[in-house]
Amino acid sequence: MKAIVVTDEAAGTAGMKLMERPVPQPAINDVIVEIHASGFVPTELTWPPTWTDRVDRDRTPTIPGHELAGVVTALGYGTTGLSVGQRVFGLADWYRDGTLAEYVAIEARNLAPLPGDVDFTMGASLPISGLTAWQGLFQHGRLQAGQSVLAHGAAGAVGTMVTQLAREAGAYVIGTGRGADRQKALDFGANEFVDLEKDALKDIGGVDLVFDVIGGDIQKQSAALIRAGGTLVTIVGPAEARPADGLAVDFVVEADRAQLVEIVQRVRDGRLRTNIGTIATLEEAVAAFNPTERRSGKTIIRVRP
Ligand SMILES: NC(=O)c1ccc[n+]([C@@H]2O[C@H](COP(=O)([O-])OP(=O)(O)OC[C@H]3O[C@@H](n4cnc5c(N)ncnc54)[C@H](OP(=O)(O)O)[C@@H]3O)[C@@H](O)[C@H]2O)c1
Numbered sequence: 634m635k636a637i638v639v640t641d642e643a644a645g646t647a648g649m650k651l652m653e654r655p656v657p658q659p660a661i662n663d664v665i666v667e668i669h670a671s672g673f674v675p676t677e678l679t680w681p682p683t684w685t686d687r688v689d690r691d692r693t694p695t696i697p698g699h700e701l702a703g704v705v706t707a708l709g710y711g712t713t714g715l716s717v718g719q720r721v722f723g724l725a726d727w728y729r730d731g732t733l734a735e736y737v738a739i740e741a742r743n744l745a746p747l748p749g750d751v752d753f754t755m756g757a758s759l760p761i762s763g764l765t766a767w768q769g770l771f772q773h774g775r776l777q778a779g780q781s782v783l784a785h786g787a788a789g790a791v792g793t794m795v796t797q798l799a800r801e802a803g804a805y806v807i808g809t810g811r812g813a814d815r816q817k818a819l820d821f822g823a824n825e826f827v828d829l830e831k832d833a834l835k836d837i838g839g840v841d842l843v844f845d846v847i848g849g850d851i852q853k854q855s856a857a858l859i860r861a862g863g864t865l866v867t868i869v870g871p872a873e874a875r876p877a878d879g880l881a882v883d884f885v886v887e888a889d890r891a892q893l894v895e896i897v898q899r900v901r902d903g904r905l906r907t908n909i910g911t912i913a914t915l916e917e918a919v920a921a922f923n924p925t926e927r928r929s930g931k932t933i934i935r936v937r938p
Contacts, residue, residue: 636734637918638694645678646922651915654696657730657738659709664741666721670757671732671934672700674790675922682727698733698934699725702747702756712741720747722756722897724764724888732757733918735936745893751900754933758790758907762931763896765886766794769844769866770802773882778803780841780863783855784823788814790931791868793821793908795844800824801904807837809851817929821906834858843876845869856881909933 634656641648659665677683677697686692702722705715715721723744725731730738747756770776782799786792787808799806800822808823815826827837829851839860845852845867852874856865859876866872872881899905910930913921918934 634735635915636696636730637698637915639678639683639697640693640695642678642684646675646919648678649697649919649922651919652694654694654730654734656736659707659712659738661710662712662740662742663709663738664705664712664715664721664744665707666701666703666737666739666744667706668701668703668732668735668737668936669753670702671698671734671936672757672761672931673698673731673733673922673934674761680727687728692728696730696732696734696737698731699727700757700760701725701732701737701739702753703737703936706736708741709738715741715744715746720749720753720756721745722747722753722760723890723893724760724886727885733915733934733936735915740888742890743888745890745897748897748901751897753937754909754912754935755900755907756897757933758909758931759896759900760888760893761886762790762794762908763905764889764892765791765868766798766844767892767896768884768886768889769868769882770795770798770842773866773884774842774844774864776802776804776842779805781805781807781839783807783809783837783840783843783858785809785829785844785851785855786846787818787821787823787826788908788929789846790908791846792818792844794905796821796823797905798899799842799844801899804842807840809834814929821908839863842866845872907931914938
């Protein structure tokens with residue numbers, strides 16, 4: 634099969650190559666999915682599981698990409714809950730070969746059915762950003778109606794989901810980002826916008842939940858804004874910046890079928906829009922992940938037309 638492969642951590646996305654790889658075999662409780670569309674988070678080439686297995690052994694050459702939408706073509710021993718021919722979407726294991734390929738072997742529990750009226754491109758854009766936003770807001774952040782959320786990077790892949798889900802849950806959302814993204818953040822539903830390059834974060838006063846996708850000094854300044862009992866959730870590294878009188882949660886998104894079903898239902902009924910920028914083929918993928926200018930929105934690789 635055709636796949637994007639990486640072998641050199643230092644080379645980053647420039648080291649991606651389109652190559653022939655063996656079609657994977659299904660292990661116990663796996664399915665094989667014929668991939669139609671695939672999503673990739675550029676920073677995944679800096680994540681340890683891209684390069685080593687769970688006992689820290691080199692696992693290159695690696696196929697990156699952890700989001701997929703496609704059709705089940707085979708079941709492993711003992712697999713239940715999905716059937717051959719079923720349309721699915723979901724989140725691939727960080728430590729196994731990923732989804733920038735024609736086929737992937739993946740545990741069935743990482744997938745959910747993809748309704749017939751949601752196309753594969755849309756399906757592949759949802760798992761990481763949708764699940765990350767859902768888990769950060771509702772599991773780790775315990776968001777309640779009437780609370781306020783500081784949603785950093787509100788025009789990004791995760792931030793647009795955070796903004797929409799938080800608004801739907803009855804929260805007041807202050808989005809942040811670069812000045813050029815103000816309108817996009819407001820279009821996705823932010824009640825107001827803070828330009829991190831110009832405005833002072835401290836001027837927004839207190840918030841109940843900070844959803845941090847940037848880290849560093851922005852995380853520190855944000856922690857200081859959290860009201861008593863509030864929460865800082867971060868997805869970009871240890872939450873060293875503790876809120877004065879609240880909780881800090883540093884988490885990595887997990888696959889969850891029930892949450893994927895909730896997310897895709899919201900796409901179907903128009904409550905959730907995705908933030909897709911570029912759509913490219915597998916042959917175009919290396920160039921698409923090495924853009925010469927700033928791109929807005931998520932890049933989705935359409936593996937089959
Ligand atoms: N732990 C987890 O489970 C998990 C899950 C998903 C994602 N992540 C991580 O979360 C981060 C965000 O992911 P994403 O897919 O949402 O990325 P994205 O689509 O690039 O969104 C990030 C947004 O924040 C903006 N931004 C970043 N730094 C900024 C700064 N210093 N000032 C102003 N704006 C800034 C970006 O603008 P520019 O594009 O102009 O920089 C972009 O609009 C990534 O590092 C990713 O690896 C972690």
